[in-house]
Amino acid sequence: MKITVVGAGAVGATCADNIARKELAEELILLDIKEGFAEGKAIDMMQTSALLGFNTKIKGVTNDYSKTAGSAVAVITSGLPRKPGMTREELIGINAGIVKSVAENILKFSPDAILIIVSNPMDTMTYLSLKSLGLPKNRIIGMGGTLDSARFKYYLSVAMNCNSNDLQGFVIGGHGDTTMIPLTRYATYQSLNVTDLLSEEVLAKVAADTMIGGATLTGLLGTSAWYAPGAAVCALVESIVRDEKKLFTCSVSLEGEYHQEDICLGVPVIVGRTGWEKVIDYNLTEEEQQTFNKSADAVRSMNNVLKEMKLI
Numbered sequence: 001m002k003i004t005v006v007g008a009g010a011v012g013a014t015c016a017d018n019i020a021r022k023e024l025a026e027e028l029i030l031l032d033i034k035e036g037f038a039e040g041k042a043i044d045m046m047q048t049s050a051l052l053g054f055n056t057k058i059k060g061v062t063n064d065y066s067k068t069a070g071s072a073v074a075v076i077t078s079g080l081p082r083k084p085g086m087t088r089e090e091l092i093g094i095n096a097g098i099v100k101s102v103a104e105n106i107l108k109f110s111p112d113a114i115l116i117i118v119s120n121p122m123d124t125m126t127y128l129s130l131k132s133l134g135l136p137k138n139r140i141i142g143m144g145g146t147l148d149s150a151r152f153k154y155y156l157s158v159a160m161n162c163n164s165n166d167l168q169g170f171v172i173g174g175h176g177d178t179t180m181i182p183l184t185r186y187a188t189y190q191s192l193n194v195t196d197l198l199s200e201e202v203l204a205k206v207a208a209d210t211m212i213g214g215a216t217l218t219g220l221l222g223t224s225a226w227y228a229p230g231a232a233v234c235a236l237v238e239s240i241v242r243d244e245k246k247l248f249t250c251s252v253s254l255e256g257e258y259h260q261e262d263i264c265l266g267v268p269v270i271v272g273r274t275g276w277e278k279v280i281d282y283n284l285t286e287e288e289q290q291t292f293n294k295s296a297d298a299v300r301s302m303n304n305v306l307k308e309m310k311l312i
């Protein structure tokens with residue numbers, strides 16, 4: 001199995017590192033536009049293999065897509081990250097052109113690849129890929145909710161002083177500071193509803209902290225996060241290559257599911273060897289559905305910018 005990660009920056013390199021450690025691929029290509037950068041990261045990572053014991057061959061290349069040929073999965077992390085005080089949406093002007101050209105180049109050499117879109121604003125970049133590449137919808141997966149759900153469990157585990165692996169919880173909707181929706185009503189601690197274990201105030205704070213999880217880290221780090229994003233991408237890659245059929249929130253093309261269409265937005269999906277395989281319906285309450293619709297409206301207005309940019 002061959003996997004490509006485009007963008008050898010913070011998220012791309014972390015995700016490549018995780019994929020290699022788990023030996024999810026025999027061959028892993030790391031591609032970046034910056035001369036020598038991916039090569040350097042790949043060699044550095046390969047020099048950990050004798051210490052960590054993995055056998056994945058990581059190869060770095062500068063913008064040479066011929067080396068990515070025959071990839072089963074391609075992860076797109078190329079583009080600018082935000083700086084403190086910025087929103088993800090402000091990145092659209094630069095990242096949309098990058099994501100479109102990178103995805104087209106990948107498909108020239110790997111026509112059967114499943115694409116995982118990471119670059120922000122992620123829901124809109126996923127929609128751009130859906131609209132411009134002509135791929136079956138199941139092969140285009142936006143990574144955001146997987147990370148947001150992990151953050152939700154982190155904040156819940158802190159509030160409950162428990163192991164986050166004992167928690168279940170999903171964040172749906174857009175991958176934006178104001179558009180994500182932690183589904184508190186469905187979160188459980190070993191089958192017990194967290195709504196029975198924590199006060200309304202604490203739960204509201206957990207949800208609010210989750211929503212600004214990325215912004216909080218950007219404020220602390222001076223650029224956006226990479227460890228949890230890299231691990232979240234790797235979890236999706238693992239479910240694809242091992243056909244695990246695990247349930248993750250991903251941004252996928254909706255055609256009536258959750259009462260939305262012509263949009264890519266975060267919903268729970270089964271992820272397996274053919275990409276995202278089916279949407280799971282969480283039966284939202286009327287209030288939750290209204291919040292979801294508002295989230296969709298916000299993402300749709302960003303998607304309209306793609307038309308102004310003449311990218312779709």
Ligand SMILES: NC(=O)C1=CN([C@@H]2O[C@H](COP(=O)(O)OP(=O)(O)OC[C@H]3O[C@@H](n4cnc5c(N)ncnc54)[C@H](O)[C@@H]3O)[C@@H](O)[C@H]2O)C=CC1
Binds near residue numbers: 081120122
């Ligand atoms: N969806 C999500 O949950 C998350 C998304 N992100 C997004 O991922 C993207 C990457 O973030 P970082 O890795 O922190 O940024 P970074 O700046 O560390 O790395 C980005 C890399 O992309 C490369 N690049 C730029 N244009 C390229 C092109 N045309 N072809 C190939 N490579 C190109 C750059 O040279 C750089 O090495 C950002 O847009 C960020 O907002 C970050 C974290 C989570």
Ligand SMILES: O=C([O-])CC(=O)C(=O)O
Binds near residue numbers: 081082147215229
């Ligand atoms: O916050 C950002 O800009 C990067 C990102 O999407 C995240 O970490 O959730």
